[in-house]
Amino acid sequence: MMKLTRFPFLLVLLIVGTATAKQPNVVLIFADDLGYGDLSCYGATKIQTPHIDQLAEEGRKFSDAHSSSAVCTPSRYGLLTGQYPFRANDGKGIWKPTGLETPLLIDTDMLTIADVFKRQGYDTAAFGKWHLGFKEGENDWQEPLRPGPQDLGFDYYFGMPVVNSAPPYAYVENDHFYGSDPEDPLINVGRQGPGAHPLSKLPKAAGHRTPNFYKGQTKAYELFDDYEVGTKLAEKATDWIETRDEKPFFVYFAATQVHHPFTPAERFQGTSQAGLYGDFAHELDWIVGELRQSLEAIGEADNTLIIFTSDNGGMFNTGGKAAAKLGHQINGDLLGSKFGVWEGGHRVPFIAWWPGKIAAGSESDQLLSNVDLLATFAAIAGRELSAEEQQDSINLLPALVGEPEQPLRTEMVVTPNQPSHMALRKGKWMYIPARGDGGFATNIAATRLAGTPNSDIKNGKLKKSAPRAQLYDLEADVNQTTNVYSQYPEVVQQLAAELKAYQSHQK
Structure with a gap:
């Protein structure tokens, strides 16, 4: 496979600015189960996504972008490490979503996209769905939850430790539960076992959730509300952004939308023509708007690259089926859906926005994989990668800011x-x-x-x-x-x- 192992420093300066200028901030928004047809800028008519559409109108939209896996956990592994997920786990690969007791799946010695920025002097933070495990050997959910995100280059983490449809139904902040009580540890009592925290009541249309396995950390459970997850994550991320000072920063925002259960805040319910699925997409669009507004509030919007994409294609679950019956095509005309290798399972929206660097309203048919963000971010941060660090990643910065005459990536797994x-x-x-x-x-x-x-x-x-x-x-x-x-x-x-x-x- 052809690789661009280095991005000449002179060219970095031409793109970013002078050698003394502040390095650009980067905000990566990683949607969950958002299909190729779920945005109005990609053809949706039953869903309106004006904030995301604005990124496309003022930036670049890609038509041949892919997740490295059609499954959530391995896709996230590929995104963070720049390595195809089939290489993970000593060559055994990562193929399925993590279990509740799965340890951290990324070796702390591996270079991640967060490491790339942190080692170049950036503040780094991750918000939202983690779904890559915690601890070593077996995750018993006893604090501190280390190793975890903070051992992979993130200064700060707040979000859903697994997924919004699986326990524990509580937030994690850094390496503790949000609202943690050390005198009330989390205990596995088995599926709906004695004392397990009951799940909140959701309508059947919201879709499936796994029954709870845990008791304990009662305060943390009380602080969690299915319908306020999007709002809470947006608040935490925008607060963190707005407290940045002189250092450049990197934000990895892993949204829970549009993964089941479909629980948009009340103000978004009934706003789309695609049921709760579409309403959840509307909440995602609002979050994108909030993140951009926070950049504008601190005067950093013009010095920030925003990338918006998804972990895999849309899924024909309860919400996906309901949306389809209402005339919405979650993956557009593409064949297939989440978990499968047909295009609908992994061809995803990909939008890059960077004022003054990326041509407004431009489009690209360059082939790219989410593993390519490691080398691309290294180029932006001005860090040269060794062949071992680069893994399967290809620097696609020229495709973001220019018009390469030839494909930068010629093949992918x-x-x-x-x-x-x-x-x-x-x-x-x-x-x-x-x-x-x-x-x-x-x-x-x-x-x-x-x-x-x-x-x-x-x-x-x-x-x-x-x-x-x-x-x-x-x-x-x-x-x-x-x-x-x-x-x-x-x-x-x-x-x-x-x-x-x-x-x-x-x-």
């Missing part, structure tokens, strides 16, 4: 829920070494609900005559309507060999 379906994208070709998408069985059935045709599928079921693997020409058929596996045996042979090299860690 994408991982779904099932290792058997790890796929290779090379140029216009997408090769999947098995039938189906490697996600949930319901993903194939959802093609009928979404109205996304595919030559291997009929009435939401895989045809018995479908080829044993898949090849798509994304240049001619981005919606993957036709599997051309049988028509191009030489392409299949080449890509299969290259994918095997990745799987054996030879690439």
